[in-house]
Amino acid sequence: KQEVTQIPAALSVPEGENLVLNCSFTDSAIYNLQWFRQDPGKGLTSLLLIQSSQREQTSGRLNASLDKSSGRSTLYIAASQPGDSATYLCAVSVTDKLIFGTGTRLQVFP
Amino acid sequence: DAGVIQSPRHEVTEMGQEVTLRCKPISGHDYLFWYRQTMMRGLELLIYFNNNVPIDDSGMPEDRFSAKMPNASFSTLKIQPSEPRDSAVYFCASSFGINYGYTFGSGTRLTVV
Numbered sequence: 001k002q003e004v005t006q007i008p009a010a011l012s013v014p015e016g017e018n019l020v021l022n023c024s025f026t027d028s029a030i031y032n033l034q035w036f037r038q039d040p041g042k043g044l045t046s047l048l049l050i051q052s053s054q055r056e057q058t059s060g061r062l063n064a065s066l067d068k069s070s071g072r073s074t075l076y077i078a079a080s081q082p083g084d085s086a087t088y089l090c091a092v093s094v095t096d097k098l099i100f101g102t103g104t105r106l107q108v109f110p
Numbered sequence: 111d112a113g114v115i116q117s118p119r120h121e122v123t124e125m126g127q128e129v130t131l132r133c134k135p136i137s138g139h140d141y142l143f144w145y146r147q148t149m150m151r152g153l154e155l156l157i158y159f160n161n162n163v164p165i166d167d168s169g170m171p172e173d174r175f176s177a178k179m180p181n182a183s184f185s186t187l188k189i190q191p192s193e194p195r196d197s198a199v200y201f202c203a204s205s206f207g208i209n210y211g212y213t214f215g216s217g218t219r220l221t222v223v
Contacts, residue, residue, distance in 0.1 A: 098203075
């Protein structure tokens with residue numbers, strides 16, 4: 001059974017820091033991995049999608065890497081801003097299903 | 111496209127009542143998913159459809175839960191009778207398929223008192 005874990009569970013940093021959020025999964029037989037952002041009381045916003053054949057994807061200040069063989073992905077946030085405060089979720093695609101991690105709650109303070 | 115549309119945004123109901131949640135997927139998406147989010151269990155997949163056909167309902171917690179997709183542009187998740195432990199945020203998502211990303215709706219916050 002696929003299990004997805006995210007570390008740390010919570011993170012509080014001052015504005016301007018570069019951050020790394022970690023995601024690990026137990027079964028490397030995935031089709032892709034997706035990172036989402038969720039603001040309090042809101043839905044999920046897709047940030048990046050990495051296919052299993054890819055190593056990384058970039059969007060603005062965000063960079064996500066994937067090492068399928070070791071069952072790991074990282075989300076790198078450069079020059080963090082207070083507006084980045086949210087919960088970040090990774091999810092792996094297994095057959096047709098998306099299995100979610102436990103999330104990292106990020107707070108960036110001015 | 112307006113994205114995945116869910117209604118209602120909030121629902122408060124009394125224990126024992128029937129609750130119906132609604133979802134309109136993105137036009138052209140072949141897959142539709144229903145998820146439930148709670149603090150204790152995070153995001154759990156309840157059921158998903160491909161081309162309007164239920165493929166996997168193993169996540170549906172009990173017979174009190176049922177889901178339908180009568181056509182490509184509409185799906186419902188029904189709880190009958192509702193219980194306080196059903197209180198959660200229910201999300202609908204749609205996708206073109208396994209090699210594509212998922213788009214989520216804004217969710218329905220259900221409170222059963």
